[in-house]
Amino acid sequence: MEDRGAVIIAMTGKGGVGKTSLAAIMVGELVREFPGKRILAIDADPAVGLSTALGVEVETTVDDIRREFVSTVEGGDSRSALELLGDARFRLFDALVEAEGFSFLAIGRPEAAGCYCKVNSYLKDVISVLSSNFDYIVIDGEAGIEQVNRRVMEKVTHLVLVTDASRKGVQVIHTIRDVARDLVMYERAGAILNRLPASAMERGVDIGDIPVLAAIPADDALAGLDIEGSSVLELPDGSPVRAGVRRALCGLGILKEE
Ligand SMILES: Nc1ncnc2c1ncn2[C@@H]1O[C@H](COP(=O)(O)OP(=O)(O)OP(=O)(O)O)[C@@H](O)[C@H]1O
Ligand SMILES: [Mg+2]
Secondary structure (H helix, E strand, C coil), rough: CCCCCCEEEEEECCCCCCHHHEEEEEEEEHHHCCCCCCCCEEEECCCCCCCHHHHHCCCCCHHHHHHHHHHHHHHHCCCCCHHHHHHHHHHHHHHHHHHCCCCCECCCCCCCCCHHHHHHHHHHHHHHHCCCCCEEEEECCCCHHHHHHHHCCCCCCCEEEEECCCCHHHHHHHHHHHHHHHHCCCCCCEEEEEEEEEHHHHHHCCCCCCCCCEEECCCCCHHHHHHCCCHHHHCCCCHHHHHHHHHHHHHHCCCCCC
């Protein structure tokens, strides 16, 4: 494959459909498949969760660095803005947690009530800066359309639209796909149908013109790990969720068909 910069995969969709679980499992599969590559997992959801799913401890978040930077500027630091920005970029690498086979970065939870827009626009630059330092980046997005609308996902190359069998879930991935056509420079996009009851696995789910990357059944093993707060990386080989995530990676052209 010719060098075309990082493969940036984003998990998007309605709340509670499995974005975080699938993002974590995807990171695990990429680590197994590409041990020599530089892999980064980004928790872009202020509600947090990817770190638990991957079993990593977070100390510094992107929002911590942003706030530090803003307070330095407001505090009248005499250095030029450019120097300060250089500093902030350097600090970004301090916020990366080194885990087994991958790095991890969390956007954090802004304390100021309401508005995530500042940290979202910062996150967009962070993704851009880090894309030259990694081969694969997996972003666990916030539920809904906001981060696509705010162009946080602009540089994403592979857009994964996650839904369950619900009408609402399917509506949300259509909205995201439609907005993403203008605001995301993706090469590939497709849906993962997740946590399907046996009946929907049999009959299928009509999602219109969005290609289906994988249909994944409801899996007690996954739900159990979540209840224990254990890492999804503990899912056994051959688990249906892991197999589904691998199929999705094949469908996206990231893994070769087995
Ligand atoms: N295929 C599956 N089988 C069984 N349980 C699942 C499956 N996928 C996800 N879950 C469970 O569903 C719940 C929600 O999953 P998850 O947190 O990954 O969703 P999310 O889209 O990230 O949610 P949020 O929008 O709140 O961030 C979790 O308890 C998770 O363990
Ligand atoms: Mg989540």
